[in-house]
Amino acid sequence: xxxxxxxxxxxxxxxxxxxxxxxxxxxxxxxxxxxxxxxxxxxxxxxxxxxxxxxxxxxxxxxxxxxxxxxxxxxxxxxxxxxxxxxxxxxxxxxxxxxxxxxxxxxxxxxxxxxxxxxxxxxxxxxxxxxxxxxxxxxxxxxxxxxxxxxxxxxxxxxxxxxxxxxxxxxxxxxxxxxxxxxxxxxxxxxxxxxxxxxxxxxxxxxxxxxxxxxxxxxxxxxxxxxxxxxxxxxxxxxxxxxxxxxxxxxxxxxxxxxxxxxxxxxxxxxxxxxxxxxxxxxxxxxxxxxxxxxxxxxxxxxxxxxxxxxx
Amino acid sequence: xxxxxxxxxxxxxxxxxxxxxxxxxxxxxxxxxxxxxxxxxxxxxxxxxxxxxxxxxxxxxxxxxxxxxxxxxxxxxxxxxxxxxxxxxxxxxxxxxxxxxxxxxxxxxxxxxxxxxxxxxxxxxxxxxxxxxxxxxxxxxxxxxxxxxxxxxxxxxxxxxxxxxxxxxxxxxxxxxxxxxxxxxxxxxxxxxxxxxxxxxxxxxxxxxxxxxxxxxxxxxxxxxxxxxxxxxxxxxxxxxxxxxxxxxxxxxxxxxxxxxxxxxxxxxxxxxxxxxxxxxxxxxxxxxxxxxxxxxxxxxxxxxxxxxxxxxxxxxxxxxxxxxxx
Numbered sequence: 043x044x045x046x047x048x049x050x051x052x053x054x055x056x057x058x059x060x061x062x063x064x065x066x067x068x069x070x071x072x073x074x075x076x077x078x079x080x081x082x083x084x085x086x087x088x089x090x091x092x093x094x095x096x097x098x099x100x101x102x103x104x105x106x107x108x109x110x111x112x113x114x115x116x117x118x119x120x121x122x123x124x125x126x127x128x129x130x131x132x133x134x135x136x137x138x139x140x141x142x143x144x145x146x147x148x149x150x151x152x153x154x155x156x157x158x159x160x161x162x163x164x165x166x167x168x169x170x171x172x173x174x175x176x177x178x179x180x181x182x183x184x185x186x187x188x189x190x191x192x193x194x195x196x197x198x199x200x201x202x203x204x205x206x207x208x209x210x211x212x213x214x215x216x217x218x219x220x221x222x223x224x225x226x227x228x229x230x231x232x233x234x235x236x237x238x239x240x241x242x243x244x245x246x247x248x249x250x251x252x253x254x255x256x257x258x259x260x261x262x263x264x265x266x267x268x269x270x271x272x273x274x275x276x277x278x279x280x281x282x283x284x285x286x287x288x289x290x291x292x293x294x295x296x297x298x299x300x301x302x303x304x305x306x307x308x309x310x311x312x313x314x315x316x317x318x319x320x321x322x323x324x325x326x327x328x329x330x331x332x333x334x335x336x337x338x339x340x341x342x343x344x345x346x347x348x349x350x351x352x353x354x
Numbered sequence: 355x356x357x358x359x360x361x362x363x364x365x366x367x368x369x370x371x372x373x374x375x376x377x378x379x380x381x382x383x384x385x386x387x388x389x390x391x392x393x394x395x396x397x398x399x400x401x402x403x404x405x406x407x408x409x410x411x412x413x414x415x416x417x418x419x420x421x422x423x424x425x426x427x428x429x430x431x432x433x434x435x436x437x438x439x440x441x442x443x444x445x446x447x448x449x450x451x452x453x454x455x456x457x458x459x460x461x462x463x464x465x466x467x468x469x470x471x472x473x474x475x476x477x478x479x480x481x482x483x484x485x486x487x488x489x490x491x492x493x494x495x496x497x498x499x500x501x502x503x504x505x506x507x508x509x510x511x512x513x514x515x516x517x518x519x520x521x522x523x524x525x526x527x528x529x530x531x532x533x534x535x536x537x538x539x540x541x542x543x544x545x546x547x548x549x550x551x552x553x554x555x556x557x558x559x560x561x562x563x564x565x566x567x568x569x570x571x572x573x574x575x576x577x578x579x580x581x582x583x584x585x586x587x588x589x590x591x592x593x594x595x596x597x598x599x600x601x602x603x604x605x606x607x608x609x610x611x612x613x614x615x616x617x618x619x620x621x622x623x624x625x626x627x628x629x630x631x632x633x634x635x636x637x638x639x640x641x642x643x644x645x646x647x648x649x650x651x652x653x654x655x656x657x658x659x660x661x662x663x664x665x666x667x668x669x670x671x672x673x674x675x676x677x678x679x680x681x
Contacts, residue, residue: 047660057671064675101670104421108663115649117440117541121480121500167501180501183537184484187497219500221480322439322541322649325657328425335421338670342372342414 043326046110054105058098089344097341103334107327114321118183119163121221124315126181128167129154130213132231132264133195135172135202139232139265142297146264150230151192153300158185158192160308163315167216170195173203173237175212181220206231206276207238207245210259210283214249217257225257226311228304229283232264234276246283259287260307264294358427358657365422369415376411410676417669424662431656439646440541442481442638443498445532446471448509449550449578451489451523452594453603455513455587456551458580459624462587466624467549467578468509474547475502477631481638484535485509488528490520490555498535514589523550525609526558529565529573536571541649543641545634546571548613549624551579552606559609563616572619572637576627579605 045051131154137147158166165181168191179191206229213227235242249257261280281291292303357363391399448467459466475483485496485505493516495508510516529546536544546566566573583602585593594601607621614621620633627633 050660050664053664053667057667061671061675061678064678097674101667104663104667104670107424108660108667110660115440115540115645117539118482118537120441165500167499177504177507179497180499180504182497182499183482184497184499184535187494216501216504219502221500324649324651327659331421331425331659331663335425338421339368339418343375 044112044114044323045106046112046323048109050109051105053108054102057101093341093344096337096344100334100337100339100341103330103337107331107334111326111330112323113326114323117320117322119165119315119320122223123163123320124222125161125164125224125226125311125313126167126217126220126222127161127164127226127228127311128169128181128213128216129157129192130169130171130175130209130227130229131192131195132204132206132209132233133170133172133197133200134204134233135197136204136233137264138197142264142300146232147196149297149300150262150264151195153297153304154192155189156301157304157308158188160317161313162317163320164313165220165222167213168192168195169209169213169216170200171205171209171212172197173201173205175205175209176200177212177216180216203237204231204233204235205237206235206279206283207240207242210242210249211240211245214253214257217253223256224311225253226289226307227257227259227287228262228307229259229280230262230264231280232275234274235279242279243282243286246286250287253287255288257287258289258311259284260289260292260310262292262294262300262303264300355428355430355658357423358429358651360426362422362426365425366419368422369418372418373411373415376407376414380407407677407681409681410673413669413676414673417666417673420662420666420669424659424666428658428662429656430658439642439649440539440543442478442642443484443536443542443544444478444481444634444638445484445486445498445535445544445546446474447486447488447492447528447532447546447548447550449489449523449548450487450510450513450516451551452513452521452586452588453523453551453553454578456579456584456603457587458582458584459578462512463551463578464513465511467576468511470576470624470627470630471509471549472506474631474634475505478502478634486528486531486535487516488524488531489513489516490522490524492524492528492531494531494535498537512589522555523553524556524558525554525562525613526556526565529562533565533569533571536569538569541645543638543645544569544571545637545641546573546617546619547576547634548573548610549576549578550610551603552577552608552610553603554606554609559612559616562613566613566617571617572641573614573617574619574630574634574637575610575614575621576630577605577607577610577621577623579603579624581605581607 138145142149166188167181168179169175169177179188217225261284263275263277263280265275284291294300454464456463482498483505484498485508487493487495496505532546581604583604585600586603588594611621
């Protein structure tokens with residue numbers, strides 16, 4: 043329950059103070075005389091106080107109604123809301139190297155899990171690739187299932203290899219039913235494309251033609267560049283893929299940097315939806331309004347009816 | 355301007371009633387006063403402040419009128435913001451028990467059911483759909499997603515491609531998984547669809563109904579197979595045997611019907627399900643309509659009760675002041 047216009051509650055002390063102040067002034071400016079009207083509003087002092095209490099209690103409830111209490115109903119983002127993200131993870135044999143503790147793959151999974159935790163209102167999916175790509179989880183709000191998929195991501199039944207282009211193509215295909223204007227692929231790789239039938243740059247160009255500005259590709263290079271040792275990551279290709287699709291390449295040389303990369307992507311692709319969730323608010327003023335009005339009415343009737351004029 | 359609850363305007367009758375009572379009380383007071391004054395002097399008596407307290411009486415009546423008008427929910431204009439009443443979610447459960455390999459449907463019960471699910475998913479645009487495969491255990495094959503292509507890729511066309519699923523047909527676990535997959539939010543329209551040939555081995559219709567009803571999930575059950583007993587083919591060829599006897603299976607509609615009826619859903623047979631998509635859409639629309647009512651309270655415009663209530667509050671306080679000052 044929330045109050046949409048809480049300052050209305052301040053009206054209560056203002057009204058009480060105003061009435062009290064004017065009442066005191068009246069004592070100074072009027073002279074009472076003997077007669078039946080001296081007993082008007084009579085009854086015992088206790089009863090009189092009760093009537094006053096009922097009146098102000100009613101006014102307090104009306105002030106609460108004026109503050110517009112509302113009840114929130116939670117909902118999920120609609121098809122066109124939020125950001126659709128697909129994490130495309132290299133699970134080739136080289137990702138089991140332990141230069142990142144406990145391994146490149148484990149570090150990448152851990153960073154991905156932290157990233158997901160911070161984006162509860164976005165549809166996120168997971169594609170893994172080695173020699174072939176596979177969609178482990180389509181873009182979904184069911185982040186529990188997605189987390190299980192990330193934890194289970196491994197080479198498994200896939201043949202070893204690195205098909206960056208095929209991974210990107212399958213990831214982009216995951217947006218076929220996406221209605222949102224913001225789609226993001228986070229492509230993680232630690233090697234050179236060795237298995238794609240189509241050149242990754244050509245795939246990146248096709249993705250850009252298909253999705254235009256609505257899809258951005260951020261590439262994350264894990265490990266040392268290939269030009270240094272011949273077996274490392276192909277930074278040049280990853281840079282081209284990212285630049286062709288409005289993204290950029292992140293170079294990661296330690297597990298800590300992976301977290302920073304995700305944080306950077308998080309800020310670059312900030313969700314427009316509140317992290318606490320989406321709510322539709324419904325006014326819930328009727329109850330305080332009805333109760334308040336009843337109490338004021340009762341106090342008005344009691345004042346004249348039950349606290350009778352003496353002698354009637 | 356219109357009123358959200360116009361019938362509450364009948365309460366305005368309280369206002370003349372109040373004025374009449376105040377007049378009556380005033381006459382009573384004068385009657386008492388007359389006892390203290392000689393009749394010949396009565397016309398010369400000037401009472402200050404006046405006992406009829408006409409100003410406070412009018413102000414009180416005005417305050418009451420405004421408060422009742424506020425209660426009736428005055429509405430005018432339209433809010434610029436579009437009020438979303440949540441999305442639509444369907445969780446489909448497909449029976450992958452051995453009996454679903456029977457060929458009294460073409461190409462088989464499971465093949466026909468999978469084709470029907472694919473057709474259904476294609477027609478449910480903007481509806482999040484999840485897929486559960488169940489027999490002795492239940493497994494989430496596809497999480498809730500708009501990606502119908504992925505969901506279709508997870509559909510099995512034979513019962514032997516799911517080695518991690520144990521034999522049998524357990525209903526209770528499956529319904530619990532269905533409930534856990536659906537978003538737990540007030541405004542999401544959610545529906546469950548079960549494709550099965552019945553014959554639940556855990557006899558758990560009661561607990562399944564309870565689980566579904568606890569979250570308000572309606573179930574549409576789709577019977578797969580026919581009433582005539584048929585043998586069950588096995589992967590290696592031939593049919594399933596129990597000793598020397600051939601194991602036969604037929605559609606058990608009774609539990610599926612009970613499940614649907616007791617959760618506020620419908621039972622349909624696969625052969626009569628040409629318009630299953632239409633039925634599902636109608637259910638989702640009806641749930642969405644209810645959610646819309648829940649979210650908006652039926653208001654179609656911008657509520658303006660605050661203006662009336664604020665004025666009423668000030669007038670009530672003013673009337674209180676005037677009363678104390680004898681006006």
